[in-house]
Amino acid sequence: MATAGPDLVLIGGGHAHLGVLADWVRNGRPGGRTLLLSPHRHARYSGMIPGTAAGEYALDDGLIDLAALVRFAGAELVLDRCAAIDPDQRIITAKTGRQIPYDLCSIDTGGVGQARVILGDDPRILDVRPIGDFLVRLDQRIDGASGKGSHVVAVGGGAGGVELAFALHRRFESIDARVTLVAGEPGLLPGFSRLAQGLARRAMARKGIELIEEDARFEEGRFMVGDQSIEPVDLVVASLGGGAPAWPGASGIAVTEDGFIAVDRHQRSLSHPHIFAAGDVAQRQDITVPRSGVHAVHTGPVLASNLRRTIVGEVELQSYRPRPASLYLISTADGKAVASYGPFAAHGRWAGRLKRWIDNRWVASFANLERAV
Incomplete structure (x- = not known):
């Protein structure tokens, strides 16, 4: 490495990385520096996007203050986008041309639009x-x-x-x-x-x-x-759904046939174990994990634990294993929602209220973290 860089660089402010930063706030940042590379000061919770589009929420209701969360986590924010990684030299190249050396890297940028394709x-x-x-x-x-x-x-x-x-x-x-x-x-x-x-x-x-x-x-x-x-x-x-960005495969990181970063049960790259990936940009190779916000959120605490353990030199890592069924709440934009859990389903106002309570609670949890610091 040409110059001393952060011990950990988080690329992207996706739902799993929000979980990592929340863990840093609650439990203290592990030794060394952490840097978040993201083009946005705010992260938007995908679960509230349809409700906002319908006029049920104000435009800012689903926003998480990423800059404040990074600050309270004791990390650094760089407003830029990843363009490439040299996984052997451990250098990230941002879209502006800035080069960021790193020891450990985690990627949670989400997928890219594929409508026109x-x-x-x-x-x-x-x-x-x-x-x-x-x-x-x-x-x-x-x-x-x-x-x-x-x-x-x-x-x-x-x-x-x-x-x-x-x-x-x-x-x-x-x-x-x-x-x-x-x-x-x-x-x-x-x-x-x-x-x-x-x-x-x-x-x-x-x-x-x-x-x-x-x-x-x-x-x-x-x-x-x-x-x-x-x-x-x-x-x-x-x-x-999200397609795979081109830069991980072009950077020499192992990817699937359709371009998603291939990771093991610990969310580590199959080709470069010092690189972790989660969310829509990654694909587990041991089991099938659907790409959805539900699983990205649940992956966050496991990813946080594995990054923390890797930083301090532990070899025993955790694995996110989805439950046999997940609760999905699909808003029908009239105060109601379809609740689906495995073979069971129902449609009613109670499901709409439950969805709004879960969504608002998740977004508010980050503001509560900031107030607790």
């Missing part, structure tokens, strides 16, 4: 990713699709896409906009129980949200679903 290029596409500025970009695009009778399309049949379809319906209901959810050939809420799928279908039907379970694409300027055009379309909001 999947759907084709068109100016009407609004990709949910990058999540950090999606709501601002949505507000900027609303004016162009706010005429009476506008046709707004949500693309993506997962929980995020379903929540966005409900949120967009509420956002546009005052102008009688038509909202369509294009779930794709895997169908509505793939991987969820039939009961949860049925409850979501019925809620969409009651609101007049059209559901199409075929793949979509832009073809010669027309939005095609299956072999038919559903034009006119004014806005296409895509929630298609």
